[in-house]
Amino acid sequence: MPGQEQLSGAEVGCTGPKKSMHKSAGGYAAWRRERMAAGPLASRAMSPGGLSEGGEEMSGQRSEGELMGSEEEVPLSQPTAREMGRSAGGFTPVQPNLFEIPEIKVTPYPVVEGDEMTLTCDTSLSPLRPRTQLKFPFQKDGWYVQGFSSTNQYGVQSAQVKDSGNYSCEVTTTTNSVRKRSQEILVKINELFVTPVLNVSNFEVLKGDNVTLTCNTSLSPLRQRTELQFAFSRDGRNVQDFSSSDHYGIRSAQLEDSGNYSCEVRSAANISKKSEDVFVHIRGEKTTDYTLQNILRLLASGIIILIGAFIVYCHMKFVRDSKTKNGEDAEERVEEHQL
Template sequence: MATGKMDGFRITQTTSHTAGSRRRKQGWTQDADVLSYPGTTILGHTGSTVSPVVTFTPNWKKIFTGESITMTCDVGSTGAEDLTYYWYKDYWVYTGKIYTITSANTWDSGNYRCLAGSERSSTARLDVVADPVILRVPLDVHEGDDLTLRCHHRSGYKEIYTVFYKDDSAFSSRRYTFVLPVGIVNMRDTGRYKCTKEITLHTDVTSTDEAFISIQQLFGIPEIKVALYPVVEGDEMTLTCDTSLSPLRPRTQLKFAFHKDGRNVQGFTSYNQYGFQSAEVKDSGKYSCEVTTATYSVRKRSQEKLVEINELFINSRIRAMGYPAVEGDHMVLTCNTSLSPLRQRTELQFAFYRDGRNVKEFSSSDQYEVQFAQLENSGNYSCDVKASNVKVRKSSHFIHIMIKELFFTPVLNVSAINVLEGDAMNLTCNTSLSPLRQRTELQFAFYRDGRNVQDFSLSDQYGVQSAQLEDSGNYSCKVRSALTSNITKKSKDAFVQIRGKF
C-alpha cells in the first residue's frame, strides 16, 4: 500500500497484488454479489433473512431545510419484494421500502430505523439545519472508502473561499472550491472535521460547520481456524480464514490468501478455505491468512497458528527374528511400526522387498517368512507399510541378510582312477560343516552315471571289494542335512576306469 500527502492530510493509494495458487481447494462457493462461507450463513444475514441497512440518497447525513432526501430500507435479497417495511423515528412514520422527505424541516432531524419483515436495521442519524453552511459527510464511512468532504452553502450565496480542518489543524489552505477529495481512509482517520467558508450575499460572512467522522471497521482482523483438530496424516485438512463484515456493508466482496511459515501458498481468491485432501507431516507449519477487498483498499492479516500433522504411524523398521545365518534356518522378517493413539483402529498392510523387488504383496501380516533359507535368499530387505483407508505409505530402511553355507559343496575323492579288475575300489565324499553348525549330522549318497549305487546314509564312503569292468563310469556323490532334505549338494563327476588284467 502506497501513501502520499495532500495539504497535510494523508492520501492512501492501493497497489494491486496477485499471487498464484498451487493447492487443491475444497468445495467452496461464492455468490455473485455476496461472499458465502461453507457451513455458515451469508455475511450480514441472520438466518435466511438479510439484516436491513438504511441508505440515504443523496448520501449526506446533514441537509439544509427545504432540501429533499430519500431513505431506502435495503436488504439486498431477491425475496425483498415479499417483505413488509416500516419506518420509525421515535414512532412509526411510514410504511414502505422507500421513504422520501420532499422538503425537509428541522423537526425531521432524528434517528431513523426501518423494519423489514422481522429484521430491524441499525439507526441512521439525519440532521436538518437552517444554517448557511454545512459540512457534508456520508451517512457512514468505512475503512477503504474514498472519502470526499463538501463544505456546502445555501443557494443564493456566493462562495469566496473554504478552509478544511481536522482536529483543529488545517489540512488545506484557502480553496476556491467547496470539495476536498480526502482519498482512501483507514481507522486512524477518525476525528473531528470542520470547514470554514467565507460567503457573500449582501455582505461577506464567514460561517463554520463541523462533524465527527468515525471511520468504521469494514471487517474484523481475520482468524485462521482448523477443522477437526488435531490432524493426523491422511486426514482431510481444512483451514478457514474467518472474519466478519460490518453489518452496514454486508455485500462487500472479500478475497482471501493463505501463508505457511511466511510464504504464500494460495494467492488471493474468493475462497476463504485452504486445505489438503490427504495431509502429510511435511504440511505442518505456522499458517496465517490475509483478507482484502476486491480493490485491495483494505488488507488485514491474521496471527500465525501452528498446525501440527501427527504421524498416522511411525516409520517402519524391518527386523530379523533370530538372525538367519546358515542355509536351512527358519527366516522370519518383521515390519515393525506403531499407530498414533489418535487412530488406533486404523488397519495397516505390509509388503516386503529384496533388492528392490517385491517378495510379498501387501497383506495384513507384518511378517515375511522363509521356512528353509537358501543362499539365494541373501540380499537387502525392506518393507512398506500403508493404511488401508487413506493414502499414507512409508518405507523402512534396508537390512542386509547374508545366508552362509551349512556345508561346502562336496568333492569326490577316488583311491585310484585306474583300477585293475578284481582290485578294491574306494570313493570318499569330502565336505566340511560351517563353524556355526559343527554338530549338524550329514548324510551321503553315491551315484554312477547318474544312477544311485548307495542310498543316503551317515557313511561318507562307497567301496567295491573286487571291482569289475562294469564298475567303470562317472561317479558323483550328494550330501544333505540329516534334519532336512531341503539342503542337498552334489559333487562334480569323477571318471573311474576298471581295466582288465589280460
C-alpha cells in the first residue's frame, strides 16, 4: 500500500539486518482495515520478513501475536533474547560455556618411586546442562596413555622414574561436538634410592684372609624412614638372601671364593636396583715384590750385619792383643826375678 513501510524479519527474530519499524497512526489503521477485509486467514498471516511493499503475503507466516511477544527456544550455542545484552550498536550475545577448560592435577606431590600416582582432569559443567556426559582421555609426551573414558582420573599403581613426562588431558562430549584440552604439566618421579655400589674391604686378598663386601646406597630425603633390604650374589648365584644387613663377609677366603660379586637393594614397594659386578680374586700365595721399599729394607739389614761383624772383629782383636801384651809382661817379670 502507498505509505506503508516494510516490517523486517530483523525486528521480529533478531536474525536479519535492522530496519526501521516506525509507522504512522493513519498508515497502520489503514493496513489493519485492509487485512480485516481480506478475511480471518489473511488477518492472521504474516511473513517472518514482514509484508512487501505491494502488501503480498510471504511463506513461513506467523500471527501478529507471535510477532509482538513470543520467544523461540534455541540451542545452548544460540542465546535467547533474555541471554543477550543490549549495546549502543545492537544486541551483544552472551555465549555460555558447556564446560570449563580442564586443569590437570597430580597427587601426591612430589611423587617418589613406588607411590600410587593419580592424575585428575578437573572441569565443571554449565548449570544449563548438568547432565551432559563427558569423556576424559589422558596423554603423556603427546601419546595417549588412557583412551576416552567416563572417569576423569588416570592412575599409576607403582610409579617408576620412566613414568616422568609432560602430561595433559582432554574433555569432550560423547559426540565430540565440544572438545577442550588442558595445559601440560611436567611430572617428575623422584628416585626412592640411588643405584647401589659394591665395595670390597681388601684389594689384595690372600687365601685365608677375611673379606667384607658392602652394598652402599642412599635414600631420598623425601623418604628417609624407608626400610631397605640387601642381597648378595656371586657369578649370578645368590650367596646371601635379602636382609636388613648391607654387609656380606667371607671368612678364611679360599680360591673357590673368587668370582664376580654384586648386590641388590629393594624396598617394600618392590622398587629394586642392582649394582655393577665387582671381581674378587683370591690368591694362593704371595709373590715376590721387588719394590724400592723392600730393597731399602735389604740394604738396611746388610748394613746392620756388617756393623755387627765389625764390632765382633774389633772385640776379638782387642782380646787377642790384650793376651799378647799380658804374656810379654809376664816373661819380663820372670827374667827380672832370675837375675
